[in-house]
Amino acid sequence: MRADIAFLDVEMPGRNGINIGALLREKNPKIKIFIVTSYLDYLDDAMEFHVFRYLSKPIDKARLFRNFKEALYQISMEAEKISIETKEETIICSSDEIVMIEKEDRRVIVHTLSRSLESVENAKYWDRLLKYRSFNRPHRSYIINLKYLQSYTHESIVLKTPDGRIWEAYIARRKYQEFKDAHLLFLEAMS
Structure with missing residues (x-):
């Protein structure tokens, strides 16, 4: 049986939640793991295997439900398939795999x-298709996935994927505040 979400305590009878979390991640890289504990000392260990959330006891119900909702949202994003039609073929991928859409002259590149x-x-x-919270159009030539945002200034955006690849995009001057607000909403949903 494959799990999509796991809630683990750091200290369980005869087991260590950090070790179990790492094993679950090996079996299913997309699993959303919540570490629930009263021990903050394990945060660095949990971050090594990309824990989805680290929740402190006693649990704040509002935060738990908000984070659980975000986990379900991300699972649905990963499960939702998008067709990318090129002149040669049609490729199916999850919307979560899209890093950025870039318009170059008359061409549209899906990264x-x-x-x-x-x-x-x-x-x-692409703008109509990707009307999700994690996507934003900061410039007429770019649609970016906020999940991969590394940094931004008033003029530019840097995106970074887990394998270390970097993309750059621009922010239109009139779109900066809208982009900043969208990013803050995305971060709030993720916390």
Whole structure:
């Protein structure tokens, strides 16, 4: 049986939640693991295997439900399939694998975790399709996945994927505050 979400305590009878979390991550890299504990000393260990959330006891119910809702949202994003049609083929991937959409002249490039593809669809199509909280259009030439945001200034955005690849995008001057607000909402949903 494969689990999508796991709640683990650091100290369980005869077991260590950190070790079990690492094993679960090996078996299912997309699992959302919540570490629930009153011991803050284990936070660094939990972050090593990319724990989804680290919740302190006693549990704040509002925070628990907000984070659980976000986990369900991310699972649905990972499960939702998107078709990327190119001139040669159609590729199916999860929406969560899309890092950025980039418009270059008349071409639209879809950058995914595995490769970049030239879409036959225009940027407006992608803007309508990716109307999720994690996607934002900070500039007419870019739609970015906030999940991969590393940093930004008033003019530019840096995205970084887990494998270390870096992409840059621009922010239109008139879109900066809207982008900043969207980023803060995304962070709030993630916390």
